[in-house]
Amino acid sequence: MVLTLNNAGVANVDWGMANTSSHWGWEGEGSPLTRQTNDAVANANREAICDATKDDPIGLPSIHAFTADPGITDDSCDEYPFAHAHESGGEKRLTGFDCSQIEPVQVAGGWQVKNVSNVSSSNNCVIGHVPLPENQSVGGSLTAFFRAARVAEEDKFWVAIIAP
Numbered sequence: 001m002v003l004t005l006n007n008a009g010v011a012n013v014d015w016g017m018a019n020t021s022s023h024w025g026w027e028g029e030g031s032p033l034t035r036q037t038n039d040a041v042a043n044a045n046r047e048a049i050c051d052a053t054k055d056d057p058i059g060l061p062s063i064h065a066f067t068a069d070p071g072i073t074d075d076s077c078d079e080y081p082f083a084h085a086h087e088s089g090g091e092k093r094l095t096g097f098d099c100s101q102i103e104p105v106q107v108a109g110g111w112q113v114k115n116v117s118n119v120s121s122s123n124n125c126v127i128g129h130v131p132l133p134e135n136q137s138v139g140g141s142l143t144a145f146f147r148a149a150r151v152a153e154e155d156k157f158w159v160a161i162i163a164p
C-alpha cells in the first residue's frame with residue numbers, strides 16, 4: 001500500500017511505523033501487517049484503543065485514553081496499526097493507555113509531531129490526534145488498496161509513505 005504524505009492521517013501512520021517497537025508495516029525495518037477482514041473485530045480493535053477508560057485511583061471521574069482536543073478541528077482518534085490489521089493494538093490486547101499519543105502538525109517543508117502523552121519507543125501502538133476527514137482519507141485509501149490488490153484475510157502487506 002502506498003500513501004502520499006499529504007495529511008495528518010498519513011503523518012500519523014508514518015510516525016507509527018518509524019517509532020513503535022515492532023515497526024509494523026515498514027518494509028526492511030519491521031514486520032508486515034496482516035489483513036483483518038472481520039468488521040466486528042476491527043470495530044472492537046478500534047474501541048479498545050480509542051474508547052478505553054479506566055477508573056481514576058483517587059476517585060475522580062473515569063479517565064479516557066483519548067479525549068478530543070478542542071484546538072484541533074474535528075479531532076479524531078486515529079490508531080496505528082490499523083484496526084483492520086491483526087497487529088492492531090486491540091487485537092494484541094492493548095488499550096489506548098498502552099499507546100503513544102501524538103499530534104502530527106504540518107510545518108514548512110513537512111510534518112512534525114507533538115508528543116501529547118505516553119510517547120515511548122517501547123510502545124507498540126499509536127493514537128494520533130487527526131482531523132476526522134484526514135483520518136477517513138487514510139481509511140478510504142486502505143479499503144481501496146484491499147479491494148484493488150485483492151488482499152484477503154491473513155494476507156500480509158506493507159505500507160510505503162512517499163513525498164507529495
